[in-house]
Amino acid sequence: MGSAAAAAGGGVAASRQQPHCTFAAGGGMCRQRHRPHHRRWQQQQQQAVRYKAAYEAVIGIETHVQLGTKTKAFCSCASEFGAEPNSNVCPVCLGHPGTLPVLNGDMVHKAVLAGLALNARVSLESKFDRKQYFYPDLPKGYQISQYDVPLCEGGWVEVVVPPEQTGGQGVVRRIGVTRAHLEEDAGKLVHGGAASLSGSDYSLVDYNRAGVPLLEIVSEPDMRTGAEAAAYGAEIRRIMRFLGVSDGNMAEGSMRCDVNISVRPRGQAAFGTKVEIKNMNSFNAMQRAIDFEIARQVQLLEDGQAAAIVQETRLWDEGQQCTYSMRKKEGLADYRYFPEPDLPALVLNQAYLDEIQASMPELPRQVRERYLALGLSQYDVLVLSDERDVVAYFDAVLAAGAPPKPATNWVMGDVMAYCKEARLGWDALAERMAPTALAEMIGLIEDGTISGKIGKEVLPALLAGEGGSGSGVRAMVETRGLVQISDPAALAAIVDGVLSANPKQLQQYREGKPKLQGFFVGAVMKESKGRANPAELNRILMEQLNASPPA
């Protein structure tokens, strides 16, 4: 448990090894180093597929979520990311003699909210403990954590393993949450002269992160594939973001996943030897790291080298696309946990929990259920429910009266593309194009006032704010002369004009070149400046084209 595990253990400098990508046992030689990475990766994938039938991986995840409080867990320093090194520090978080921790109430509030959202039991009485080890980033020589009486126990999250990973329909699974507990983060080491500790001339410590509040969420070993693990991680982050308790930013370290993984022959009840993987800064990387590690362990088992799978911590190397051994675990690390005497027991009352439960926002799972009930496809549901701001925007479009399916197409299509292109957040989008304006435009398409094609042309104006809150959209399309022409007489006149202007093509069509139909459609649309009602236009055009030529 604990982010700190990386720092514990003996002979830090001596036991770190250079990255190497090989299935050779433990710290063996890099026999395959000369071969191109992608080929090796391919081979590994093939091996993984071959052995998939014979072996099963067991995966559990420890997720550290930084709770987005203004101040640190036990002192009043700001807990923001990216400040000048050692600028958010005080005697308490530097572990000066005589200083004492004082619990941040907002940390507890956010953790309780998260615990309830994870369907966990929140203990009315929990306590803090000291987890002890020496490392320069740990100011007090111990981390304040929760050991045997955590704040939350026994929850679950529902995850959807996306369709592209399972080939077809996404699979819905429930992953158990063993516990979630409060703890403080450690500081950060910056190694001078090298990217890692090995080879560096000196190390600097930044204590800005020391004492930042964390919620450690420990899953049951319920996952079997990298895709499931990635889906679990993504769902945890989604829940935390929906709750507003964490930004879940993996690159900034506000969400970190440590994966425990073992492999066993299918049908075997006992777990294989567990290996821990760290240092993945995206769910994509997590999935690849797990798939690599499964393949590595299976290969060792196949090669009769089961003993070469040892309890250790391995790091994911994004550049080399492999895991490598950071530290062997010689027996169980003894953290000498004991109750933190500087903090009284954390006692909550039911009214407090009830109040937080009552403030619970809609969670991703509930959004998914609601959207599925609207008749949206699972794929659309997953895309739309991924982010809270998208949900808010989409819901506002629906609330303004837009039918779900076209609303989905617009939001997931042009609008989402625009946001990506312009690197625009959905809350900022709402300020440019009010959801009501988009809904109004969708309404105009639905009632035939404008065509979908015109809709796409109108969109930039709406994104520039010209639609206002929506009431101006109809006036805008009218004044710009964009209203669709559905009047059969008007359309017939346009068709007549085009046919008589192109007698040669008309003759060829009628003599048996049906491919020219497209030419006429294009010409008629052009003539109508895109405003022709396509269905009606098509009907009239076909009528006229197929009519017997005048004698």
Added chain:
Amino acid sequence: MFGMPTHTMPRRFITTGSLNAARLQIATRQMSATEVVRNYLSGLRRLEPQLNSFIAVDVEHALSQAAAIDNQLAKGEEIGPLAGVVMGIKDNLCTQGLQTTAGSKELRGYVPPYDATAVARLRAAGAVVVGKTNMDEFGMGSSCENSGFQPTFNPWDTDRVPGGSSGGSAAAVAANQCIAALGSDTGGSIRQPASFCGVVGVKPTYGRVSRNGLVAYASSLDCVGPIAQTVADAAAVLSVIAGPDSADATCSQRPSEDFTEGLVPLEQLSSKPLAGRRLAVIQETSGEGVAEALAAAIKHLQELGAEVSLTCFGVGLPAYYVIALSEASSNLSRYDGVRYGQRAEADELRSMYGKTRHNGLGSEVARRILMGTYALSAGYYDAYYKRAQQASSQKGGALWYSCGEMPRPLVRTLVQREMGSALQQYDALLCPAAPTAAYRVGEKTSDPLAMYKGDLMTVNLNLAGLPAVCLPCGFAEQPSGGTLPVGMQMIGRAFGEGDLLQLAHIFEQTAAVMALRRPAVYFEA
């Protein structure tokens, strides 16, 4: 009295004591604060070669504090309740801008960026902090011989120890190097040196005084309290430092009180001022004149009308050491040389840690860290720390014995329960603060267990979190000639410091144990 009619004085000046005398001199402009402080500083420095009570003295700061008070008076401003009171601060209490080492070489040169809450409250009340008093390193010791810097000597006999760990504070107050001092008490560290040096020490209820800024030894036992020449002085200091503190989550929300308010002057006492009070003496084995001094004190209390019985409690000493050393092993982890204090040069992190701690921490501290680390280790935690802390139905084990009974299954909760129920029956419990009077320098340094056993009479109280006042109750004639003060603990109910101080004050006034007695090394202010 100060030769002035009592009726013209505020109520708080009704009893003798250097604290009130100094404050009165300043308030009535008989002397300026600067004169008082200069006077004390000269005495302090004159006696220091014989006593070694101080690790650091801050003359400049003390004089500027005094000047500030004189300035306040000149402008006709109200001065604080401790204005001009010259105080020593045990070196494990953080003082902003003044080196704080907790008696450890590891922290040599460490200047805290903040004041301990108790220190800040003293300063706000006008007290003048003159320096930091010597102590056993991190509070680990009972003689001041475990200081990383120097031993302190007993003002009554400089061949003897002043007790510990607040030995510097007790010696300095006894010799009148300062008017009062702060000490800390984890297992007797205020009461035992107060007993050895013939001064008054108050170990408040756990949580009565904030621990913020107290260099932690054993967090669940540590208490900050005053050491003074009289009960009234101790009460005045306690009134200032007690009370809630948002910086200490274990500090009680109970507001402070004016503990001097309940003190009754001698001339207002009836002939039987303790009539109706029920006291109980805790049976202990003590020697070298201690038993006799206590017996005489008890007789005196009975003459004052108190009803005195005998009682006994189990021995919490083993449980105390398990808890204290376990917590200490954790609390002292931060002295790793990375952020402050002394750092040893080494090629590699582990050796830097090893060398830093080997060079900086003394052997007694190392021994206690090792024992505490062992007790918290996997496989031992349940057998030691957990059993020492909590009640358990488990049989056997030697962490707890009850007198006259078979060994019982352990623990801190039992001590709390036993003492708590005794205090429902009695107003206060009495016992010596140490089995003997001050012993000779070097007498017990080679036998740590003998030193630990000396804490027998004080540690139960820390396990139970209860308050006690230790005050002189008599003198023990030494076989080698000379007499040494003997202290008596009066143990009271949780947050019952007011009642205890009143009782102690009545005893002090009527028994007049210290009348005409002065230590061999003493500064006549």
